[in-house]
Amino acid sequence: MKTPSSLEGLINALRCLPGVGPKSAQRMAFHLLQRDKPGAARLAAALDQALSKIRHCERCNSYAEDAVCELCSSPRRDAALLCVVETPADLLMIEQAQCYQGLYFVLMGALSPLDGIGPKEIHLDRLIRRATDGVVCEVILATNFTVEGEATAHHVGELLRQRGLRVSRIARGLPVGGELEYVDSGTLAQAVAERREV
Amino acid sequence: MKTPSSLEGLINALRCLPGVGPKSAQRMAFHLLQRDKPGAARLAAALDQALSKIRHCERCNSYAEDAVCELCSSPRRDAALLCVVETPADLLMIEQAQCYQGLYFVLMGALSPLDGIGPKEIHLDRLIRRATDGVVCEVILATNFTVEGEATAHHVGELLRQRGLRVSRIARGLPVGGELEYVDSGTLAQAVAERREV
Numbered sequence: 001m002k003t004p005s006s007l008e009g010l011i012n013a014l015r016c017l018p019g020v021g022p023k024s025a026q027r028m029a030f031h032l033l034q035r036d037k038p039g040a041a042r043l044a045a046a047l048d049q050a051l052s053k054i055r056h057c058e059r060c061n062s063y064a065e066d067a068v069c070e071l072c073s074s075p076r077r078d079a080a081l082l083c084v085v086e087t088p089a090d091l092l093m094i095e096q097a098q099c100y101q102g103l104y105f106v107l108m109g110a111l112s113p114l115d116g117i118g119p120k121e122i123h124l125d126r127l128i129r130r131a132t133d134g135v136v137c138e139v140i141l142a143t144n145f146t147v148e149g150e151a152t153a154h155h156v157g158e159l160l161r162q163r164g165l166r167v168s169r170i171a172r173g174l175p176v177g178g179e180l181e182y183v184d185s186g187t188l189a190q191a192v193a194e195r196r197e198v
Numbered sequence: 199m200k201t202p203s204s205l206e207g208l209i210n211a212l213r214c215l216p217g218v219g220p221k222s223a224q225r226m227a228f229h230l231l232q233r234d235k236p237g238a239a240r241l242a243a244a245l246d247q248a249l250s251k252i253r254h255c256e257r258c259n260s261y262a263e264d265a266v267c268e269l270c271s272s273p274r275r276d277a278a279l280l281c282v283v284e285t286p287a288d289l290l291m292i293e294q295a296q297c298y299q300g301l302y303f304v305l306m307g308a309l310s311p312l313d314g315i316g317p318k319e320i321h322l323d324r325l326i327r328r329a330t331d332g333v334v335c336e337v338i339l340a341t342n343f344t345v346e347g348e349a350t351a352h353h354v355g356e357l358l359r360q361r362g363l364r365v366s367r368i369a370r371g372l373p374v375g376g377e378l379e380y381v382d383s384g385t386l387a388q389a390v391a392e393r394r395e396v
Contacts, residue, residue, distance in 0.1 A: 006251040013244035016237030039214030044245035046211035053204040
């Protein structure tokens, strides 16, 4: 009764953001109205803009404004390498690490039968078409090391190997700067099992 | 170079929200695009709606869609009592506590000369006109117990007392359920100094 309905509406709408509960939504709404009206207007415009312009790149399935994204159409990338990641955020992380010069394919998820996410939902048919274009030689599986990510990597790896492609998985082990004393036993066991000659 | 500009724009725009840094802004943007496009559209509409509709109530200075808000125009509230709070969020807290039947005045801030917030910015002239309408008998100062809130309460209290109004301050002391062992010494000292007969 006490809150104007458009304020109430704004507070409720802010709750669609991940990690924002009723209390932070209220704080955000008051902050925008009290101290940052231009920011609120900019946010509304940016949301509309993004919703109308952003679609999936035909080649890598990541977000793009054109049919093929800038990265996929860059002549400076190594088209023989294809890195498979779960999300555009993962792609960004690898780009920020500046350790990879090939191209990508973004699954937009990982296999998770309980959540109804099967091969179709993560676009495996498109990935296979993409990887068997005759240019790609090696596919690097960079899905997460979670149960879903591992299952996805296993399944995708099988499919691609059957089609004669070289398939690799990013390495598991201790993080840079990691100390044996503080690492979990699962990681340590993997690091020992997957040791490499020096 | 790798992120489409409208996605980049959305991530930047989300950073106007309080407590949202570059990483959470990115997470929010991806979440909206990947899992909650209707939510994003709703949020954009709610922002536009709120920006165009919400203004300040002429009487209490809180947010309202009409010239006078629902609370101020309610005949069930006790017009002889006026509670002064810093923000609309504080007003909501008192309303949720269901402990008060009077009316409010929202300062939209607290005196803070270093931040350039003086008597004019917290609308003290309007508060005085509001409090001296001949109906208000007692003004309850419910600003925060921070340095700024206390200074504001002191200043406002002086101004209103000069005009013959009864002025009170909400009580300081131990919170409900509070234990002496864990309360800070400042609060404990105040609770002892402001003890009341039982």
